Amino acid sequence: MRIESGGNVGVGTTSPYAKLSVVGQTVAEYFTATSTTATSTIAGGLTVDSNTLVVDYSTNRVGIGTTSPDAPLQIMASNDPNQIGLHVTSPDTDGSVILLTGGGVGARDYWIFSSGSANAIGAGKLSLGVDGSTAIAIDSSGQVGIGTGSPGAQLDLSTDSARKLTTTTWTTGSDVRIKTNIQSIGDGLDIISRVRPVKFNYTPEFLAAHPSAQDVDYYNFIAQEYQQVFPDSVSTSTDGLLYLNSSNMIPYAIAGIKELDQRTAGFNSIYSSTSTPAMYIDALGNIGVGTTSPAYKLHVLGDIAAQSFVNISTSDSKKDISYIGESENEDALNKIKNINIARYRYLNEDENAPLRLGLIAEESPPEILSVSGKGVDIYKLSTFILAGVKQQQKQIENLNLKISDLQARVSGLNGASYDSNSLFALFLDWLKDKIVAVKELAVGSQDKPTGITLYDKATGKPYCLEIVNGAPVSTPGECDSIQINTSVAASPVLPPDTSAFAEASADKEPPVIIIRGNNPAEIQVGTTYGDLGASATDNIDGDISNLIRTFLNGVLVEVVQIDTSTTSTSTVEYAVSDKAGNAATSSRQVIVN
Incomplete structure (x- = not known):
């Protein structure tokens, strides 16, 4: 030991460079530095116990729990089950940070490894926990679990929840330059129809094994069924369960939507290889068969075959109902007489197609045309014809009554010895009533036979009445010439004296007609008129009201x-x-005001 005059003490050295310089091992219970400005350097390394702390100056490594650190800092637990290798505790107001930084400028790679063996990267699992529970786990196969410590897929979420703050779009590499064997999907609807969407709940056993799963309704597919359609989209997890990837359903769903759009724009026949639409529905709801530009609710280019066509005609399906009168029926009959019947072919028909028979819209009455005026409404046409037929039937009935009246008159003259179906009977009746001073009447002669011109009371047109082979004949138009020889007598001309004629000629009194109700009859506009009719009595025949x-x-x-x-x-x-x-x-006036 050496003590120098400056106060430095040397142990094992004769030239101490500090207050205490020791060359060799030093054993002490504590080393305490009290000066805040002290700077101390330990050269040659530092060892605290055999396994507590080792500073290896030769390798610049520090070992905690190990005497041979293989990294700048290696922490090793001394025994199991001591799992804590690094514990960072922060003050109450600050958080704990483990910061990885690079010593230079530029990008660096930073690694956190889980190793199951010393000095090597081996099997194991890396977990990050929060509040005592596993938040993120990464197993040895690279599978990542969020909210679960046992990931069963490349990315395993414990709940059906994921989002991006600014958008819901997840991207994937889809550049055409990285793809090959590209094919369009053309059977989307067919594929979609083979997949069964289901609603389900997880079993109690699954819920018990996966605490993060909830006992709520879920919506997806059955993996076994999905595998039949998309075999490459179903995989088996490490837990032995089947998992499916439903993202490939999106392209097929889009393809199906496009197919539906095409069918809506124009229905293509599924029984034909042609792409020409067999049926077409436009935006107005018009349906075209054989045409893609329907002008009506149902527009067919071609013939239609059916057992019946029914026009909805119940009163509860109509409004503003009114009935046409006699004048409109008569107008319909007159217009029907002037309708031209045409033969024609349609523009889309071949020249050898058979000619059709029908009407030309521009030449037809407006009452029978469609709303557009370009077609003939068959229902309107049939109703229009019915109106004309009704009017024609009334005219026929009127003629029959007039004929019956003529028959009765001729029968009263001479026992119906004349042809009552001709105008000659009317002529004889006129002679009976009007010619009272002619004894003999001759029209024409044997050498120059002729007839008598009579004028129709209703139409004013002339008719020539002649005798041909003993029978009267009426011909439209005037007779060529008439020669009448008469001889005046003092008494009326009578038929041969017969009892029948005597009885008929004895009755000269006409019947009496009594009108029932008001005459004139006045009603208000919009009020229904009901005619009360009349009664008739005759001095010989009695009640002849019928x-x-x-x-x-x-x-x-x-x-x-x-x-x-x-x-x-x-x-x-x-x-x-x-x-x-x-x-x-007798007549009655009906006034509507």
């Missing part, structure tokens, strides 16, 4: 129907004849 014929504005009708939607004046006429041919008429 023989009364009713005319509305000169047209024979069965039921009086007056249009009361607007102001008008109509005439209802009642006519009757007795068996002797005596006729009577």
Whole structure:
């Protein structure tokens, strides 16, 4: 030991360089430095116990729990189950930080490894925990678990929850330069239809083994079923369970949507290899068959075959109902007579196609056209024809009544010895009533036979009445010439004296018609008119009310129907004849105001 004059003490050395310089091992219970400005250097290394702390100056390594550190700092637990290798405790107000930094400028790689054997990277699991529970676990195969310490996939989340703060889009490498064997998906709907979406709950056993799972409804697919359609998208986890990747359903779903869009824009026939649409529905809901530009709710280019076509016609499916009157029926009949029937082919038909028979819209009455005016509405046409047929039937009935009246008159003259179906019977009746001073009447001669020109009371047109082979014949137009030889007598001309004629000629009194109700009859606009009719009695035949014929504005009708939607004046006429041919008429005025 040496003590120098400056106060330095040397042990094992004659030249102490510090207050105490020891060459060799030094044993002491404590080393305490009290000066805040002291700077101390321990050269040659430092050892605290055999395994507590070793500073190896030759390798610049520090070992805690080991005397041979293999890294700048190596911490080794002395015995099991002491698992804590590094414990960092922060003050109450600050957090704990483990900071990894590089010594130079530029990017560096930083590693945290889990090793199952000394001095090597081996099997094991690295876990990060928060509040005593595992938050992130990385196993030896590289599988990462979040919220679970036993990841079963490359990334295993304990709950069905993941998000990105600014967007929900997750990206994947999809550059065409990294892909090959690219094929379009064209059977999306077919693939989707083979996958069964399900709602389910996890079993109690699974929930017990996975505490992070919740007992709620989940929505997904069955892996075994999904595997039949997408075998490459189902894998077996380390726990032996099947897991599926449903992301590949997205391209097929998009393909299916595109297919539905094409079917909505134009239905393609699934029974044909052609791409031409067999059926088309436009944005207005118009359906085209054989055409992609339907102009009507159902537009068909071609013939249609069906057992029946039904037009909805119940009263509860209609509104603003009104009925057409006699004048409109007559107008329909007149227009029907002027409709031209055409033969034609459609523009899309071949020249050798058979000619069609129908109407031309531009030449047809507007009442039978479609709303657009470009087509003939078959239902309107049939109804329009029905209106004309009704009017024609009334005209026929009117003619039949007139013929019956003529028959009755001729029968009263001479026992129906004349042809009552011709105008000759009317002519004889006229002679009976009007010619009272002619003894003999000759028209024409044997050498120059001719006829008599008569004018139709209804139309004013001339007719030539002639005798041909003993029978009267009426021909439209005037006779060429008439030669009449007459001889005046002092008494009316009578047929041969027969009892039948004597009885008929004895009855000269016409029937009496009594109109029921008001005459004139006044009703308000919009009020339904019901005609009360009339009664008729004859001095010989008695009550002949059943023989009364009713005319509305000169047209024979069965039921009086007056249009009361607007102001008008109509005439209802009642006519009757007795068996002797005596006729009577009476009329009523119907005023709508």
